[in-house]
Amino acid sequence: QLQKFRLVINPRMLVSHRRNPIEVNYEVLEVIGKGGYGEVKKVKHKELDVIRALKVIKKSRYKSQAELKMIKNEISIMKVVDHPNIVKLYEFFEDDENFYIIQEFCSGGQLFEAILKKKTFSENEAAEIMTQLLSAIAHCHQRKIVHRDVKPENLLIDQLSVDAEKFVVKVIDFGISTHFTPDQKLTLSIGTPYYVAPEVIEGQYNEKCDVWSCGVILYILLCGYPPFYGRDANSIYNKILKGEYSFNSKEWSSVSKAAKDLIKKMLQKLPQNRLTAAEALGDPWIKQFHRGGTGGPNNQGPAGTPQNRVGSPPTTVKPLCVSALTQLKNFHCERKLQQAVLAYIANSMNTKQQEDRLLAIFKQFDSDAD
Numbered sequence: 265q266l267q268k269f270r271l272v273i274n275p276r277m278l279v280s281h282r283r284n285p286i287e288v289n290y291e292v293l294e295v296i297g298k299g300g301y302g303e304v305k306k307v308k309h310k311e312l313d314v315i316r317a318l319k320v321i322k323k324s325r326y327k328s329q330a331e332l333k334m335i336k337n338e339i340s341i342m343k344v345v346d347h348p349n350i351v352k353l354y355e356f357f358e359d360d361e362n363f364y365i366i367q368e369f370c371s372g373g374q375l376f377e378a379i380l381k382k383k384t385f386s387e388n389e390a391a392e393i394m395t396q397l398l399s400a401i402a403h404c405h406q407r408k409i410v411h412r413d414v415k416p417e418n419l420l421i422d423q424l425s426v427d428a429e430k431f432v433v434k435v436i437d438f439g440i441s442t443h444f445t446p447d448q449k450l451t452l453s454i455g456t457p458y459y460v461a462p463e464v465i466e467g468q469y470n471e472k473c474d475v476w477s478c479g480v481i482l483y484i485l486l487c488g489y490p491p492f493y494g495r496d497a498n499s500i501y502n503k504i505l506k507g508e509y510s511f512n513s514k515e516w517s518s519v520s521k522a523a524k525d526l527i528k529k530m531l532q533k534l535p536q537n538r539l540t541a542a543e544a545l546g547d548p549w550i551k552q553f554h555r556g557g558t559g560g561p562n563n564q565g566p567a568g569t570p571q572n573r574v575g576s577p578p579t580t581v582k583p584l585c586v587s588a589l590t591q592l593k594n595f596h597c598e599r600k601l602q603q604a605v606l607a608y609i610a611n612s613m614n615t616k617q618q619e620d621r622l623l624a625i626f627k628q629f630d631s632d633a634d
């Protein structure tokens with residue numbers, strides 16, 4: 265149920281003004297996180313007694329119509345998608361100061377954090393995670409939506425039971441997603457360096473860019489570090505454009521050939537040679553390893569929707585090399601630190617600088633969205 269709300273203030277205060285529906289319907293429990301856009305809070309629906317996530321986006325951050333259109337774009341896309349591995353949108357309001365997005369609450373935090381809480385991690389679990397992720401992305405592509413920012417930070421876990429180690433992956437953040445038409449070439453170079461496809465850097469791409477990012481995530485899940493690594497964005501981009509990555513380190517010695525084959529098929533430089541998300545879902549590695557607690561890959565819903573259980577070990581589970589988890593921990597901590605520094609820099613830039621930087625991005629975003 266979507267509602268639009270405008271705060272009405274009576275200047276003479278003779279009659280009480282309408283109260284913000286967030287205050288009326290929800291109890292704010294705690295702040296989960298803050299970003300340049302605003303903040304995310306854990307809230308409880310008073311009547312339904314359910315926990316949800318509230319994303320508050322400050323309008324003052326968005327000065328032009330193009331920028332405001334981007335928020336509306338995120339909402340319109342979230343209304344179109346409906347999948348067990350995509351975070352649900354429940355309500356959307358706005359007043360003069362903020363946009364309020366009420367979403368499904370994911371209690372397990374970021375994917376990598378959930379993995380790092382475990383003592384071991386196996387190819388079977390990686391296959392479960394990839395099945396859920398690829399199923400969500402295939403659903404978006406089927407609805408002619410390209411996410412454009414598939415990365416571990418945008419994969420949250422809806423943890424059903426910490427003890428049972430069963431969790432469900434949820435894709436979040438459709439802030440830079442866009443609708444596409446089959447032959448349309450998108451041009452906005454956007455995304456996060458480690459996960460960005462070569463054709464996005466070159467500025468002519470389609471929805472296959474999401475499959476590349478999923479391939480990068482699979483690589484990291486199996487060895488703990490990204491395939492294209494560098495000190496700064498440019499050196500990462502150079503490696504991506506050259507397609508320079510390897511399976512040479514010791515972490516790869518215990519990984520199956522089938523997993524490496526799938527990564528190769530997802531990290532094909534030319535999008536036309538790369539698997540689609542739906543094809544990747546049917547890959548032999550997924551079929552071989554996606555068995556955890558659900559009866560295997562045949563146990564999919566009519567639209568290729570997997571049963572959402574990760575972590576129930578099938579009979580033969582071979583844990584990955586211990587150093588892969590150590591590498592993952594180092595990589596994750598480094599990324600968290602980088603994000604904190606970037607948020608600090610963004611908050612200390614003056615408004616004019618922020619506006620110029622955002623405007624350049626939004627202008628091009630607008631041209632892709634048209």
Ligand code: 3AM
Pocket residue numbers: 296297298299304317351367368369370371373374420436
């Ligand atoms: O700052 P951290 O990484 O702990 O994961 C998101 C991030 O947490 C979390 O809010 C923070 C700022 O974006 N987040 C975003 N959407 C969420 C949701 N639907 C969420 N946490 C739970 N449920």
